[in-house]
Amino acid sequence: MSLARVTTIEVSAATPTWQQVYPVTGMPDGGTLYIGFQCQNMPTDGFVAFSVPGPDQADSVNIPKTPITSPSMMITVQVTWPTNYATNATLDYWQGATAPPVGASISPVIFVPAGDGQMVMVSKTTYQFK
Numbered sequence: 001m002s003l004a005r006v007t008t009i010e011v012s013a014a015t016p017t018w019q020q021v022y023p024v025t026g027m028p029d030g031g032t033l034y035i036g037f038q039c040q041n042m043p044t045d046g047f048v049a050f051s052v053p054g055p056d057q058a059d060s061v062n063i064p065k066t067p068i069t070s071p072s073m074m075i076t077v078q079v080t081w082p083t084n085y086a087t088n089a090t091l092d093y094w095q096g097a098t099a100p101p102v103g104a105s106i107s108p109v110i111f112v113p114a115g116d117g118q119m120v121m122v123s124k125t126t127y128q129f130k
Contacts (some may be wrong), residue, residue, distance in 0.1 A: 016049070016092035016093055016094050017046075017093050017094050017095040018092075018093050019090065019091070019092045019093075020090070020091045020108075020127055021088055021089070021090050021091075022088065022089055022091075022108065022125060023086065023087075023088055023089075024052060024086070024087055024088065024089045024108075024110070024123075025084060025085070025086045026081035026082070026083070026084060026085040026086070027081070027083075027084075027112060027122075028083065028084055029083060030080075030081055030082045030083040030084070030085070031080065031081070031112070032078060032079070032080050032112070032113055033078070033079050033080075033081060033110055033111070033112055033122075034076040034077065034078050034079075034110070034111040034112070034113075034119065035052055035061050035076060035077055035079055035089070035108075035109070035110050036050060036061070036063070036074065036075045036076030036077055036108070036109055037050050037063075037074070037075060037091060037106055037107060037108050037109060038072070038073075038074040038106070038107045038109050038124075039068055039070070039071060039072055039073045039074070039104075039105070039106050039107075040071070040072060040103075040104060040105045040106075040107070040126075041071050041072070041100075041101060041103060041104040041105070042068050042071050042072075042073070042100055042104050042105075042106060043068065043071070043095075043096060043098035043099070043100055043101075043104075044067070044068050044069060044070065044071060044096075045068075045096025045097055045098050046067075046068045046093060046094055046095050046096045046098070046100070047065050047066060047067055047068065047093070047094040047096070048063075048065075048066055048068060048091070048092065048093050048094075048106060049063060049064055049065045049066065049090075049091075049092040050063040050075070050089070050090070050091050050092070050108070051063065051089070051090050052079075052087060052088075052089040052090075053087050053088070054079050054081060054085070054087065055081060055082055055085055059079040059080050059081060060079070061077045061079060061089075063075055063077070065092070065094065071104075074109070076109065076111060089108055091106065091108055091127070093106055099129075100129040101129070102129060102130060103128060103129070104128070104129045105126045105127055105128040105129065106127050107124050107125060107126040107127065108123075108124070108125050109121060109123065109124050110122050110123035110124075
């Protein structure tokens with residue numbers, strides 16, 4: 001007969017599977033930005049939250065814990081920031097029953113308007129799963 005020690009560690013479902021905090025700087029001349037995140041090949045049973053404190057409440061980003069509804073889901077929020085505004089963004093991910101496949105990613109993104117309804121990506125940091 002073999003005896004094994006079994007340990008159970010409870011973890012809160014309210015605690016993200018992982019969290020990334022990274023610096024964000026607005027445009028040198030200030031102005032309108034679209035800030036958010038983009039999923040790539042992510043399972044649709046997970047959740048994501050994203051927040052970026054702005055210079056005031058109206059120009060802050062606060063996307064609460066949200067289900068990933070599409071493997072390539074992207075959400076952005078329009079903000080207007082002053083010249084060279086600097087802050088930190090927080091990206092949280094809660095894994096569901098399905099682990100992200102190798103190469104899946106969640107990327108914080110920043111776009112700026114480029115005229116004629118076009119947008120130009122000015123920042124993207126990819127957090128890729130191995």
